[in-house]
Structures are given as structure tokens and as C-alpha cells.
Amino acid sequence: MVDRAFALLAAFTAARRSMTLAELSRASGQPPSTALRLARRLVQLGALERDADGRYVIGLRLWEMASLAPRGHGLREAALPYMEDLHEATHQHVLLAVRDGAEALLVERLSARAAVNVLYRVGGRLPLHSTGVGLVLLAHAEAQFQDQVLDRPLVHEPEGVPVSPTALRRALAEVRRTGLAVVERSEPGPLVAVAAPVRGGDDRVVAALSVVVPAGGAEARTLSPALLATARALSRSLGSPRSAAASGGRPVPRP
Template sequence: MTNAPRGHRPPHGAPVIDRAFALLGAFSATRRAMTLAELSRATGTPPSTALRLARRLLHWGALERDGGGRYVIGLRLWELASLAPRGHGLREAALPYMEDLYEATHQHVLLAVRDGHEALLVERLSARDAVDVLYRVGGRLPLHSTGVGLVLLAHAEPELQDQVLAEPLVHEPEGLPVSPAALRRTLARVRQTGLAVAERSEPGPLLTVAAPVRGADDGVVAALSVVVPASGAEPRALAPALRATARALSRSLGSPRAS
């Protein structure tokens, strides 16, 4: 099953709840505040309908108004999102282990879960002078070109792998095409070695090494990675600490394989 586009215009006559979700889905990392007119245009919702929905969402707390009167996402959604076991619950369990890994690297430590055809960043610990990255907590990462994404894709069901490999795959922001055959070989190597290694040139030269985190049924529930400057970095030097941390976290989540 493919992902429905976020913020996609609802079809004519869509149920009220779909139109409300469309309003919420129109917000993004680059579009955090909108006027009513902007919300209407972004979702294809008539202004009168957008106003009625926005008022209900304001009353419930899903939307708020900023100092300029524009609509922004409300704290009520954050309150609900904190109850998601694959997000906040996993983050709480992982933080002590991530902090240990951070102390060993003093760069970036990422924790992500798969959501459809993307990886969702649940937590990130970063040093003040760490290499620049494009990732933010709550942000979405491609499965085919990030360390955590490769781990999650390598351990996804074969049907989903086929769907992802059938899509036009490009490394962004570099704009480099990805060969499906080469990606299949990479995924096989990730399963064999237990590690994903990815190098990127944007926003700066960096190296990512990632490992799977397993849950009580021994399935991969998340991916843990370190991101460091590419200059002088060696995956073999990062692998032991990363493997040990991922295994300890998996053990805390009840993985039989990590016991």
C-alpha cells in the first residue's frame, strides 16, 4: 500500500473529517503558519468551509493562532502524539542508550521508525558543533538514501521493498539517481552485516552508520544511527559502539535475539 500524499487536496464531497485532516496535513516544516486564505488554497477547500473547520480545530486545540493571527499547529496534537508507543514510548526507552552513544561520538545520534515509505525521526541528540544535517525530530527521511532508512527498508516486508524500488529514486539534495539493482545489493549487505553505511555530500560531507533495533517479537522496530563528518571517519571504528548500543536497547525492549 502506498502513502497518501500529505496535504493532498480532498476530492469534491469528501467527508468533513477528511477535510479537517487535509487542513492539518497542509502544515509542514517549511510552512508552519498560514492565513485562512493560504489554508484554503493549499487544500482546495472553499474559504467558508476552511473557516468553519479552522474554528472547530481551534476550539479543540488542534490549531492555534500566532501573534500575527495566522494558524499554527496546536499543542493538543503534540499531547496526543506523545501517547504513540512507536514514538514517545520508544524514545523514552531509547534515550539512556542514545546518551551513552552520544558521549562516545559527540556528533549526531538518530532514532527513527518506519512509517509507510518513509522513515520518521523520533529523537536526535546532537553536539553544538556537530556536522550540519537536514534532519529534525518529527521530520521524514527517505528509506533509500539514509542510514536509518536503509536499515528499515532492508528489514521491511518484500512487498514494500518492491514498491519502494519501483519508485523513481533520487539522492536529495544532490539530485543523483539511485540504481534499483545497486540498492537491492545494498539491502542484502545490510541484512548480512547488521549495519548500513551511507555517505552524503550535502549539506556537507558526512558519514552515517546505522543498526537495527528489535522488539519483543524480534522484528526490527526502529533504526539507530550515528552521523559524523566524513573526513577521517571510519565505519569500522563506529560499528562496535553502535552495535552494542542497539543490542542493549533491543534487549530492554524484550528482543529474544539480544538476550
């Protein structure tokens, strides 16, 4: 029953935010009678709601529970002051993501009104192999997990360009060496993403922080100092011994 209820909730996506019972049944793979019974119970519990047209939407109770996730909301609360400073310095996109399974999950994004167009929304998933935050998280993942990712056919989307495993391994080694991932993309528009790791109390990489700007708007070398300083300051606030040692025990100036 839990699996069926979760399948019903998981049927909602960014492109499918509200559904009729028939649509919910098809999207979740549940028979109409089962979908109706589960939907009614989830409405009673507040996990689903009905909008003005009677269509099912995700309920506030589910959002309330999700906000307790420490890798999402807790990390976001700690990161927001640092992200706001970085956003003020760049006036573009500042992203914070964590690894969830074989993807990166975007937990926060600050964006200026005139910022370059990007594909990913808060709560959305990003590929590990072709985004700045993804490369940082993949570079610091376990070797066995990296091998599993690299053993699969990988393609840059939406460009449809195949990824070379050899080139990707070199890129991951460079991320570990420099502490930065730099990605240039042509879709949805020419842009440059620069990302850095965020470390937690055990000094493991718990998240990735990124700045995304239009191609030609800024070079990676001009963004890197502010990004690295911000990522280290955030890491130190999370208890990272490495970041505290790197700053000599003193606060790292914010950009």
C-alpha cells in the first residue's frame, strides 16, 4: 500500500502539476478504483489537495514534511546568507545542489530578473555528468559509484552530444585537483557554470555551490575567487575542519 501511495505522489512532475483521477491513474499505473481509494485517503491526510477545478495537486502537508529533510531545507537555511552575498556580487544564478542517487537535486536557486535562461528549477534533478554542480558531486563520490556512472552511455542534453568516458574522467580529476568545475553549454542559451564543493562536519562533500552566467558575461577565473571563498565559508559554518584550517581559523571574507 505504501508503494502504491508513493507511486501516486511520484506521478506529479514539473510539467504535470495537476491531474484528474483518470490522468492520475494512467500516470501512476494504478487501476482507477485503486487510484480513487488512495487519492481520497491522501486528500484526508493533506498529502494531496483538490484545486478549484477538482483536479488533484500536491498538498501542503507533504511540503511541510519535506521541509524537515536536513539535506534539503536544513542545508538551504545554512547556505542562504552566503548564497545571497554571492548573488549580489554576480546578479545572475546561484545554485545549491545535493546528490540523490544518480542525479543532483537542486535545493535552492537565487536568480536575477535578467539572468540567463536555465533549464532547472528548485526541486528539479540535474545530470551529474554535464552540469557544474553535477561534476563536483560526481568527482567527490565513491570510486565504485563513479565507475557505475561512467559505464553507462551518457549524452549531453538537450544538445544530444555523446559524452566520452575518458574525457569525463579527466574532467573529474581536474575538479578534484582545482576544487572547481567549469562547464560551458550552448542550450538553452550560451552560458558558463562554475561550481565548487561544500563540505560538512566529517569533511565529506555534502553539496555543490554554483554560479551560472551568460557566456561572454564573465570568465571562470573572475568568478572563481568569490565562489571558492563562499563555498569555504559555508563549509566552515557546517563544521568542516578542512575549511577552518584553510582560513587559518579566521572567517573567510564574503564576496
